[in-house]
Amino acid sequence: MSTLRDARLTGDESIDTPFGTITLEHGFPTDDSSGLLFDQLDAQRAAQVYLWALPLVGFVTWRERAAKTFDATQFGDFVVYDTLREKRGIVTANLTTPYIINFTNISDGPVLIDYPAGPTAGGVLDFWQRPVVDLGQTGPDQGKGGGYVILGPDDDATPFEGSGRYVARSETVNIFIAFRVLTDDPNLMASSKRGLALGRAGSTPTPVRFIEGVDTEWSATPSRGLGFWEDLATAVDEESVREVDKALMAMLEPLGIVKGEPFAPDERQRRLLLEGATLGELMVRNMQVNPRHTSPFWVGTSWYKLIDFEIEQETDTILQIDQRATLFYEAVTTTKGMVHPTPGTGQVYLTTKRDSEGRLVRADRSYRLHVPADVPVAQFWSLTLYSEDTRRPYENGGTDIRSVSLDSRDENLDFNDDGSIDLYIGPSAPHGAENNWMKTVAEDGWFVYFRMYAATKPFFDKSWALPDFQSIP
Template sequence: MPHVSDAPNPGTSPETLASIVCPDRLATPFGALDFFDGMPMPDTVTRSYDTLDLLRGIEAFLNCVPGASMVALRRGLRSIGVDSRTIGYTAPRCTSAPVVLTGNTETTYGMTFLALDEDGPTVIEAPGNSLCVVDDMWQRYVTDMGIAGPDKGEGGEYLFLPPGYEGEVPDGYFAVRPTTYGSWVLLRALGGTESLLTARIYPLWASADRPEQRFVNWAESDFNTVHANDFSFFEEIDTIVQAEPAESLDPERAGQLAALGIVRGRPFQPDDRMRSILDTAARIASGIVRTLAFKPRDPGFYHYPDRSWKTPFPTGSYEFLSAEGARLLDSRAVFYYFATASSPAMVTAPVGTGSQYAYTAEDSTGEWLDGGRHYTLTLPSGVPAKNFWAVNAYDPQTRSLLRTDHPYPSVNSQSEGVRAESNGDTVVHFGPTAPGAEQANWVQTVPGKGFFVMLRLYGPLESWFDKSWRPGEIVPA
């Protein structure tokens, strides 16, 4: 039998016609669009395509921040001599000199980028007692190594295989197959510099006679690893599109970029009109994502309904998925705009492993944090961190450690002299000058600049997850 629809027939009533026809003039935020019986007039054709290209440019920026961030980070590391067989590291710990997205001053970092197209299958010997993660060039999770990885913190040998690799896979390795030739390797050694320096990276073909490991200490180096907020952002994205397998990017984002002229195997050569539009798109999008980050409208961003502390993982998904499986586009854009390295260990790791984060740029009255004022933050006794906790201050422009007279803008449980109150609470002070004798508990700020604060918990405990322990608000003195 033929299918009979239960839907009512809308007919051709005036109301129905009004909903499907195009008026002769449409007022829009981009100017008026004029039509002749639904067909666009010449000025409307031009304005429509300018508008479409601008909107696609904005969306492409917001959706492709993870990739641009990887390109900028790799470029920055290469500028100081870190190639695919060199590990850049921080000894004894990272200062505010490098422009690195929300780096911390507590753990010893190691970083490099794989080049599987040049080196072939590559071995990484991960240090023990570490929190290491590998992301591909679109900053999608590849694997954890260390405490949250299959070696369980004992140290292990990981073999990274190029996309499409069909050769023999020898025994004795944790085999990993990234979707891109380039991958970012982040090594965080809880045992400090000595432990970090046990890490090794080399091509599989050199495993019988391993070369001496090269290291570059960048803790106090002034270099940039942050992506652009202008037209050159799209040139950064084109770098990945040209170098990586076409199938490594999902069709939706590939389609957005293709509409802008970024296609694998073709030169990206926008004319003056398109360059101007994309420059505007990048600047608008960078403003939008700052709004999303510092004043999110999704209540899921807030750790607590009555406090300003936020998380970029509103659903607890490192893949930025809702409970229904939809991609949370705002969440993904926010995280990758001011941070790096997404992994399950940062979101869903078992109690006592991995790490947890909360950030805020507001004081207890809802005003932006001002580097010319004095504030206090109370961390109640029993801070839920098995390994250690830290409070860092960041520059809202660069999203990197705040540059002050002191190279380490932080207070943490490993800092010498940090004092707790008689009741066990720890009070952290922020301001341009030290509050009397409380220098160990003080983070210096800069008059005339804002700042934001991030609380880090390494090895978070149950009272963090069940929210029975909560950090105080940042209170103006």
């Protein structure tokens, strides 16, 4: 009996593998071995396709669930996610500012956007979650507002030359339009909403419909099992195939996902798709906790910069599958201001899953995070708690946003005399620290995002640093 490490692959041979014994007769796989090899081939492919498809499935899932939950089904429908229950459905949602979000299909022609002036952060993304164009402070309007036209993959840009609009092209026919008002001033929120209009090429943009006050629990976490593949099949059927994705599309065909054909997997395909989805999720969860494509932002800590790949998700030599899978397993959306922030503009996202001893954090232990004084931000910072299982805001029984997100604008936080602050996460609050505490429950593992809005020079030159969480009795 050989193993995969020392197999001769000639003559008559039996090879012991993790998935069964492969028998060769005169060098040929026997009929029984052929089935095992095809199963292993397709299961491995399913796991790799799972990693590749995460950004696409993340957006399709969100679109479909939002349509059902909020009745956001018409062109120009923007959902306003404001309450904890509304935001808790979004994967690693930012809880400090309301989201205003729309999904639009541009197969019927370019989309015109009239965008409001003000302190906003937003963008248009394609369905691979790549920025098409930023809106607001990090966009070409630089917070002054303006007109945009979003072209589809094959649309002609000529009619919009000299239109005074910023022209951008999406490589997918489905797009995501979103923005946040970076202030809690209700007047600025109201004026931003009044200034937003949407239209098709050849018509005048008209005010959009805002869907507000739904305040219900829901979930945009991608499905496990066959539901993941059903959402992927939907996306594959809607979108054109990019040159960079043809190899992955070839891997999908034996699994029953073929563009232009109904998704109706047989029993064998269903079994392998289920195995592949589980294996793929285990693989990406490992990369999420132990990202081997990058290093901690501050030496000697376990804090990682969340987005560590190019805006295009590829370089001159590779498609950054592992890098983007690590992000899009636990998060949604990117913009230029998120991927490449500069001093005084954009947003910085930092995450950690370990304590100061290098141990994975646990829901049944308590931790302290000491945030040094003078956090280098021109706007504000926040610390938000998420579930490792759902990757959505942590469900700990709290009914208000500060039960799972604390930020520097919160008047209830207790700062130290020197301007620093100690924040706590664990099953119970240390005595006297209730205002600075977020609760964990049972075995629901957790992680955090430390967000910095308009980070300033001391962050970029690393003269200011965030220490690791410390485990406390």
